[in-house]
Amino acid sequence: MSKPVIATTSLAGCFGCHMSILDIDERILQLIELVEFNKSPVDDIKTFTKPVDIGIIEGGCCNSENVEVLKSFRKNCRILISLGECAIMGGLPALRNGIPVEECIHEAYIGGPTVQLNKDHILPNDDELPMLLDKVYPCHEIVKIDYFLPGCPPRADLIWDALVALITGDPMKLPYEVIKFD
Amino acid sequence: MEKLVKQTIEKYGSDPNRLMDMLIDTQEQFGYIGPEAVATLAHGLQLSQVDVEQTITFYHFLSTKPRGKYAIYLNNSAVAHMFGRDAIKDAFEREAGIRFGQVTEDGLIGLYDTACIGMNDQEPAAIINNKVFTRLTPYRVREIIRHMRLGKSLDELVNESYGDGRNQHPNLKTMVSSNIRRKGMILSDNYVMGKVLREVLPGISPEAVIAEIKHSHIRGRGGAGFPTGFKWEFCRKAKGEKHYVICNADEGEPGTFKDRVILTEKPELVFEGMALAGYAIGGDEGILYLRYEYRYMKDYLESVLQSMRFQQLLGTNIGGIEGFHFDIRIQFGAGAYVCGEESALLESLEGKRGEPRDKPPFPVEKGYLNQPTIINNVETFATAVRIVENGGEWFTQFGTEDSTGTKILSISGDCMFPGVYEVNWGFNVEDMLDMVGAYDVQAVQVGGPSGTLIGPDEFHRTLGYSDLSTGGSMIIFGKQRNLLRDVVLNFMEFFIDESCGSCSTCRNMPQVLRNKLVKILNGKGVKKDLTDLREWSKTLLASRCGLGQTAANPIVSSLKNFRHLYEELLQKDIEFDEGFDMKASVESSCKYVGRVPKFHH
Numbered sequence: 001m002s003k004p005v006i007a008t009t010s011l012a013g014c015f016g017c018h019m020s021i022l023d024i025d026e027r028i029l030q031l032i033e034l035v036e037f038n039k040s041p042v043d044d045i046k047t048f049t050k051p052v053d054i055g056i057i058e059g060g061c062c063n064s065e066n067v068e069v070l071k072s073f074r075k076n077c078r079i080l081i082s083l084g085e086c087a088i089m090g091g092l093p094a095l096r097n098g099i100p101v102e103e104c105i106h107e108a109y110i111g112g113p114t115v116q117l118n119k120d121h122i123l124p125n126d127d128e129l130p131m132l133l134d135k136v137y138p139c140h141e142i143v144k145i146d147y148f149l150p151g152c153p154p155r156a157d158l159i160w161d162a163l164v165a166l167i168t169g170d171p172m173k174l175p176y177e178v179i180k181f182d
Numbered sequence: 183m184e185k186l187v188k189q190t191i192e193k194y195g196s197d198p199n200r201l202m203d204m205l206i207d208t209q210e211q212f213g214y215i216g217p218e219a220v221a222t223l224a225h226g227l228q229l230s231q232v233d234v235e236q237t238i239t240f241y242h243f244l245s246t247k248p249r250g251k252y253a254i255y256l257n258n259s260a261v262a263h264m265f266g267r268d269a270i271k272d273a274f275e276r277e278a279g280i281r282f283g284q285v286t287e288d289g290l291i292g293l294y295d296t297a298c299i300g301m302n303d304q305e306p307a308a309i310i311n312n313k314v315f316t317r318l319t320p321y322r323v324r325e326i327i328r329h330m331r332l333g334k335s336l337d338e339l340v341n342e343s344y345g346d347g348r349n350q351h352p353n354l355k356t357m358v359s360s361n362i363r364r365k366g367m368i369l370s371d372n373y374v375m376g377k378v379l380r381e382v383l384p385g386i387s388p389e390a391v392i393a394e395i396k397h398s399h400i401r402g403r404g405g406a407g408f409p410t411g412f413k414w415e416f417c418r419k420a421k422g423e424k425h426y427v428i429c430n431a432d433e434g435e436p437g438t439f440k441d442r443v444i445l446t447e448k449p450e451l452v453f454e455g456m457a458l459a460g461y462a463i464g465g466d467e468g469i470l471y472l473r474y475e476y477r478y479m480k481d482y483l484e485s486v487l488q489s490m491r492f493q494q495l496l497g498t499n500i501g502g503i504e505g506f507h508f509d510i511r512i513q514f515g516a517g518a519y520v521c522g523e524e525s526a527l528l529e530s531l532e533g534k535r536g537e538p539r540d541k542p543p544f545p546v547e548k549g550y551l552n553q554p555t556i557i558n559n560v561e562t563f564a565t566a567v568r569i570v571e572n573g574g575e576w577f578t579q580f581g582t583e584d585s586t587g588t589k590i591l592s593i594s595g596d597c598m599f600p601g602v603y604e605v606n607w608g609f610n611v612e613d614m615l616d617m618v619g620a621y622d623v624q625a626v627q628v629g630g631p632s633g634t635l636i637g638p639d640e641f642h643r644t645l646g647y648s649d650l651s652t653g654g655s656m657i658i659f660g661k662q663r664n665l666l667r668d669v670v671l672n673f674m675e676f677f678i679d680e681s682c683g684s685c686s687t688c689r690n691m692p693q694v695l696r697n698k699l700v701k702i703l704n705g706k707g708v709k710k711d712l713t714d715l716r717e718w719s720k721t722l723l724a725s726r727c728g729l730g731q732t733a734a735n736p737i738v739s740s741l742k743n744f745r746h747l748y749e750e751l752l753q754k755d756i757e758f759d760e761g762f763d764m765k766a767s768v769e770s771s772c773k774y775v776g777r778v779p780k781f782h783h
Contacts, residue, residue, distance in 0.1 A: 064768055068782065102774040125777035132771035137762065144758035 004053040004167050007077060008040040011066040012093045012136055013059025016153040017084040018042070021056075023156035031160075034167055039076075048076040054166060055080045057145075060090040061137045065130035074143040079166065082145045083159070085152040087138065094136040101134050186211060187219050191226040198227040199551065201237055201533030205244050206474070206514055210312075214248045240535040240682070242296060242517030243474050250285040250292025252330050255309040259298035259436045260672040261594050261657060265305040266319075273320035277327040291330060297519060297676055298436035299475040302594035302657070303361050303601050311336050312477040314358050348446050353482040360443045361601030364617070366588040367568045367580070368448065368561065369604050375450040376493060378571045379501040383461055391462040392418065395566060397574030399586045404430060404522070404559035405629065405653030406728070410566065413556055417546040418463045420554035425465030427456050427508075428550060428557045431472045432527060434519035435630035436676060437655035440590040441560040442476055443602045448564060449486045450495075453510055455563030457500060458570060460508040463556055468510040471527055474517050483512055519680035523727045524557040526682065537684045538727035561590055561654075581607030585646035589654060593618050595627075596660035611641040611650070615658065622661045625744070630655035631673035632732035634739045635665070665740060666747055667703055673736035674699060681729065687722050688730030695719065695737050706761050707752045715741055 010018055018041060024031065037043045038052050055077030061067050074080060085091040096104050110121050139145050149162055158178045165172035190207045194200035204223060208215050215223075215238055224231040238244045243255075256262075256271060275281055278291045285292040301307035304316035313336055315326070329339050344350040345359035362369055383391070396411030417425060429452065433441040444452060456468040470483070487510055490496045498507045513531060515521045521530045525539035528550055549555020558566075565587060569577045578586045585607035591614070594600040598619030605614070615623055626641070628634050629652040636643065636650075643650050659669060674696040681688045695718065698711050719734035741748060753759060764781065772779045 064764065064781075067762075067764055101771045105771065105774055123775040125772075125775040127777070127780060131768040131777075131779055133767045134770050135767075137767075141760045142762045 003034065003036045005038050005050060006035050006040070006054045006056065006163075007038045007048065007052045007073065008042060008056040009058065009069055009073060010041065011057060011059035011069060011087070011139075012062035013084065013086045013091070015041075015058070017058035017087075020084075020151075020153035020156050021159055024160045025156070027160060031163070035163070048072065052077045053079060054163070056083050057081065057087045057139050058083050059086045060093060060139060061133060061142055062093050063130035063132050067133070067137075067142055070139055070142055079146045080139075080143070081147045081149060081162070082139045083149050084154050085150065087145075088140075088148050088150060090136040090138050091152065094138075097135040101132060105132070183212065183216070183218055184222050187222040188226060191223065196226060198229055199532045200513075201227065201229075201234070202516065202530060203513060205234075205238060205241075206516055209244050209249075209516075212248075213251065213253070214245045216246065220246070236535055237533060240518060241474075241515070244516050248285060248289060248292075249294070251290050252310055252336075253292045253294065255294045255296035255299070256282070257297075257299045257301060257305065257307050257309075258295045258672075258676075259302060259305070260669050261302045261437065262298075262305040262307065263668060263672065264595065264659075264663065267306045269320050270306045270308075270318050270323055273323035274327070277324045291327065296475075296517065297434070297679060300433055300439040300442045300473075301358065302437050302439055302592065304359055305594075309475060309478075310339070313340070314356060314478055315340075315342075316357055316359070317342075348482075351482055353485045354446070354479065356478055358442075358446075358478075359601075360446055361599075362443060362447065363599055363601040364603040364605060366590075366604035366606070368444065368451065368564045368588060368590060369602070373448065373451055373567075375454065375490075376495045376501070378567050379454055379457060379495055381501075382570055383458070383501050383506070384503055388418065388462045388464060391458065391570055394570055394574040395462070398569045398577040399574075399584075400562070400565055400569060400577065401585070401647060402559055403561035403565065403589070403653070405435070405632075405651070407647045407651060410558065410562055413546055413558070414459065414462050416544075417554045417556045420547045422553040424467065424551075424553045425460075425463045426550045426553055426555040427459045427463065427465050427468040428527070428531070428555055429456055429468065429470045429560055429563055430522065430524065430527060430557050431470055431476070431560050432515050432522040433473055433476075433560075434522045434680075435632065435653055435655050436673070437594055437627065437630045437657040438592045438653060439594075440592045440602050440654045442479075443592075444560050444564055444590065445472075445476070445479060445483065449483055450490060451564045451567055452560050453487065453490055454495065455565070455567045456510055457496060457508045458566055459556060459558070459563060461500075461503075461506055463554070465556075466507045466509070468508060469531065469550070470510060470512045471515060471521075471531060472512055473515050473521075477514060480512065480514075487512075518682075519676075520682045520727065520729050523729060526727065527557065528555070535682070537682045538729075540726065559653075582644075582646050582648075584648050589645060589652070591645075591652070591656050592654050593656045593658070595656075595658035596620060596623070596663070597658050605645070607646045608644050610644045611636070614645075614656065615641065618658070620658045620660075623658055624661045624663060625659045625665055625669075627655070627657040627659070627669065628652050630657075631676055631736055632728065633735065635669070635736065635743060636739075637743050640743070665744055666699065666751075670736045670740045671696070671699055671703070674733075677729070677733040677736075681733065685725040685730050688725040688733055691718060691722050692733045695734055699737065701761065702748060702751050705751060705753065706759055707748070708756055708759050709752060710757070711752075712741065712745075712748055 039045045039048050055073040082088045190204050220234050224234045282293045306318045307316040342357040347360045349356050392414050400410045401407040496509050500506045518536045520526045521536040523538050526536040530536040545555045580587050588604050590604045628650050677692045683689045719738050722734045
């Protein structure tokens with residue numbers, strides 16, 4: 001059997017969850033033995049080059065590009081995992097959800113106390129830029145997500161155990177210390 | 183204003199535990215509790231203003247903003263909707279020229295929704311400045327509003343005749359009907375006031391009273407079914423400076439109104455039961471915690487208490503028993519379902535937000551003002567009198583082995599004769615439906631929204647603690663009703679409104695479940711939504727009190743017994759649909775920055 005293929009991405013996240021993936025330390029060598037990485041910041045492959053078994057998503061969706069990337073992951077991956085608070089609940093970025101998006105843009109580009117240079121009150125509207133969504137959505141409100149790994153970030157051991165369980169088909173151990181996140 | 187508020191403070195002995203009374207008086211005096219009143223109360227009671235405000239904002243009938251000279255609270259229960267509430271609401275809005283939740287510019291009229299006001303057998307009903315208006319029609323609504331504008335008094339707004347029975351009492355005079363349709367030991371005419379206090383108690387000890395109650399196997403009539411005898415015994419044995427007897431008349435479960443009827447027709451029986459309980463547990467103070475929706479009974483019940491004092495059935499040396507002192511006062515809630523939960527009720531009695539306490543300790547050990555307290559339902563106290571009068575053994579011949587005695591049912595919905603029926607426990611649903619003249623029945627909600635929704639294949643089941651447990655609410659739904667939209671959704675909205683917000687489970691999950699239900703009702707549901715509803719509901723069991731623990735019941739029980747209704751609405755051959763709409767979600771930001779949305783797909 002060929003090695004399972006993994007892809008990862010960070011949407012509206014801080015890359016903290018990816019740091020936590022790296023936090024599995026020397027087990028990363030073991031991981032390379034067990035799996036093959038496809039589209040991922042870990043190996044810098046930008047586009048899917050083959051069907052993927054496990055897609056790992058960090059971050060929720062705050063703009064149109066996030067949504068497109070997430071949908072492409074759903075299309076190309078057999079299993080999708082929401083990794084961490086932002087992917088599961090929207091996380092910190094979702095703090096803006098109670099505020100109209102117009103106010104957020106105004107605060108960021110015109111009214112905010114640290115905005116000094118934008119004298120002409122230019123708002124980012126180039127077609128090349130992703131379009132901002134009205135609020136930050138958790139991934140499972142956009143596409144079907146198969147598994148959720150909570151934490152901010154989820155601990156390396158949780159990520160490791162989940163991947164090993166998925167690859168070997170063994171049941172996953174979830175001791176309290178690994179899923180507590182308060 | 184300051185002077186009047188100060189007088190109110192003095193009236194209640196400057197006791198912060200009586201904050202609720204002061205707030206209610208202030209609200210009634212001014213139509214709201216403004217910043218000045220809050221400051222005066224806080225200063226006079228040595229509380230922070232936030233303490234006063236947090237109590238005000240917890241209760242539906244208290245407000246920091248003016249509610250209008252006439253504050254109209256229109257009942258929002260499922261049965262009210264079944265009997266034409268929408269037309270009534272519409273008529274109110276048109277005639278008053280405002281929407282619900284608003285006050286007219288001249289400050290004359292305010293319109294508000296309110297949870298079940300205990301009038302399910304005479305809907306649609308509304309409360310206007312503490313007066314209950316039942317069986318409303320659009321014509322009457324227009325007339326009432328017109329008369330308000332003409333400056334007529336509250337009494338002049340009424341042109342209906344008074345209800346049946348004691349609703350015609352000079353101190354009550356209300357159009358509310360009792361609709362007693364079946365009498366048993368509690369509603370019976372053979373009750374002789376004071377017989378137990380004067381003739382039975384002098385001959386037996388408090389312990390013997392408790393023994394009779396235990397022997398009767400009576401269980402609490404509020405719904406939870408805790409054995410009353412044990413409760414009284416635990417309380418008697420608990421050490422404290424003072425023992426309290428509290429009657430829970432916060433009848434908030436939608437569809438139940440039997441306590442209103444008992445308190446209207448047999449208040450002496452209830453008060454005698456409280457005095458009896460005082461004798462049994464060694465307490466000399468009783469409090470009737472009455473829901474604010476029944477404020478119209480205040481003068482009447484006070485007059486009953488007064489007449490019982492004159493007859494030495496309350497006061498000192500009751501029934502000629504040396505040292506048996508007991509008196510009762512009435513304290514009101516202010517519109518909060520959760521205050522029917524006994525520890526939340528205690529918080530409310532002490533002038534605080536009605537948030538349930540952690541248990542243990544239980545109220546029998548640390549209750550009102552941290553003293554040993556029994557809290558029983560109106561019906562339980564009434565029943566206790568008949569037990570002590572006739573003996574525990576006599577009582578066990580009624581009902582079934584595990585559910586002795588009678589139960590007063592509040593029956594409403596699609597039937598010929600809604601009202602109050604006292605039946606022996608063990609009655610089955612089929613007989614009940616025949617008794618009330620209900621035909622073509624689709625479902626029965628047993629025990630209110632927190633209970634169970636059952637269909638015809640379960641109508642053989644019997645009422646009792648081991649089968650269908652109920653605090654008395656029975657709502658019947660005919661074949662013409664849309665159970666999910668008209669009933670389950672209404673009940674979920676009810677729980678969302680009434681959650682005290684203390685536990686995150688109860689604060690959030692009912693909204694999540696409601697949203698999923700709405701999604702299904704809108705034809706956007708998929709199969710997984712049903713699994714989610716079932717599984718996610720379980721998290722509510724972690725809530726602190728019964729409200730949270732049962733808040734998913736409308737969905738859980740309808741999903742179990744009427745799954746086909748959900749399945750019919752699901753999208754076929756689609757595995758996933760959360761309804762995300764990219765176009766709609768980028769619209770506002772693109773418009774604001776001045777760009778035309780473009781999509782790649």
